[in-house]
Amino acid sequence: MLLSKFRKGISKSSKYISKNIASVISRNALDVNQIQEIEDILISADLGVQVSKQLINEIKKKHLNQDVSLESIQYTLANEIEKILTPCQAKIDISKTNGPQVFLFIGVNGSGKTTTIGKLSKKLSEQNKIIVAACDTFRAAAVSQVKEWTQKSGINLYEGKENQDPASVAFEACIKAKNENFDLIFIDTAGRLGNNKNLMEQLLKIKKSSQKAITDAITKTFLVLDGSSGNNIINQFENFNNITGVDGIIITKLDGTAKGGALVYLISKYKVPIFFVGLGEKIDDLHEFKAKEFSLSLFNLFDEH
Ligand SMILES: Nc1nc2c(ncn2[C@@H]2O[C@H](COP(=O)(O)OP(=O)(O)OP(=O)(O)O)[C@@H](O)[C@H]2O)c(=O)[nH]1
Numbered sequence: 365m366l367l368s369k370f371r372k373g374i375s376k377s378s379k380y381i382s383k384n385i386a387s388v389i390s391r392n393a394l395d396v397n398q399i400q401e402i403e404d405i406l407i408s409a410d411l412g413v414q415v416s417k418q419l420i421n422e423i424k425k426k427h428l429n430q431d432v433s434l435e436s437i438q439y440t441l442a443n444e445i446e447k448i449l450t451p452c453q454a455k456i457d458i459s460k461t462n463g464p465q466v467f468l469f470i471g472v473n474g475s476g477k478t479t480t481i482g483k484l485s486k487k488l489s490e491q492n493k494i495i496v497a498a499c500d501t502f503r504a505a506a507v508s509q510v511k512e513w514t515q516k517s518g519i520n521l522y523e524g525k526e527n528q529d530p531a532s533v534a535f536e537a538c539i540k541a542k543n544e545n546f547d548l549i550f551i552d553t554a555g556r557l558g559n560n561k562n563l564m565e566q567l568l569k570i571k572k573s574s575q576k577a578i579t580d581a582i583t584k585t586f587l588v589l590d591g592s593s594g595n596n597i598i599n600q601f602e603n604f605n606n607i608t609g610v611d612g613i614i615i616t617k618l619d620g621t622a623k624g625g626a627l628v629y630l631i632s633k634y635k636v637p638i639f640f641v642g643l644g645e646k647i648d649d650l651h652e653f654k655a656k657e658f659s660l661s662l663f664n665l666f667d668e669h
Pocket residue numbers: 471472473474475476477478479480500506553554555556616617618619620641642643644645649
């Protein structure tokens with residue numbers, strides 16, 4: 365069930381990789397030139413040079429000079445990728461603590477923060493009392509967008525005044541959450557580029573003010589990455605992680621891109637926990653990240669090997 369959702373969601377990436385590898389394989393035994401071509405395909409699928417080399421070594425070990433099917437090669441690659449991803453497969457822990465937990469959602473413009481908050485709040489609202497703090501106070505449309513999601517899921521929204529300092533909105537929302545016994549506070553922030561120093565510092569201020577409001581809160585900073593950005597996600601991760609720290613990532617829009625491989629590159633490089641993937645625009649299109657399903661799906665494979 366979950367595998368079929370992942371396979372459907374990641375089909376653009378898997379089609380790209382499989383089609384290209386298929387065109388390299390011939391009926392003869394696999395030779396070094398073909399293996400080199402497979403390496404180039406993996407790199408062009410945004411897997412990064414280091415990961416691609418690691419994968420190719422495994423192919424050499426297993427299949428060099430063998431008559432090998434496309435499927436065998438795909439399973440070899442998927443298994444190796446699964447090994448890279450599994451240690452970073454993460455799950456949010458919402459067991460009741462003493463006070464509310466604060467989830468801060470950050471990322472570049474349009475990466476999917478607000479949509480992810482909408483989807484996630486619905487997922488968690490049965491078991492938890494949730495409030496969303498709309499800290500994107502500069503765009504009027506931003507608040508109405510969050511409101512649409514929270515109304516759909518029947519979740520509380522804390523909105524500041526137009527142009528109010530986002531850090532003070534976060535502070536007030538956290539105080540309200542503490543006084544009214546909310547379990548989770550989702551802080552929606554405005555998108556920003558990592559090289560904008562002022563806006564990046566504002567993000568840190570938002571984080572600090574929420575920690576000031578609830579001193580014993582568990583704060584988790586989630587970086588929301590647009591899967592179609594390919595290798596740019598590495599840079600984005602570095603920029604945000606340097607300023608606020610990142611406790612985990614959520615990768616969206618994998619359904620619309622052939623660049624899903626970049627996630628493997630990021631994880632192998634930074635071993636960052638990955639919590640959710642977005643596989644569509646609808647409210648049920650956010651799924652917990654599963655290394656095995658993701659890896660098989662990247663090659664459009666079934667779990668029967
Ligand atoms: N196909 C697809 N679209 C998505 C996904 N997640 C978000 N989107 C779309 O991406 C667009 C931007 O999403 P938002 O949630 O507004 O992004 P944001 O990060 O809040 O944007 P800013 O607040 O402007 O920085 C919207 O059109 C969403 O519907 C996903 O997993 N798949």
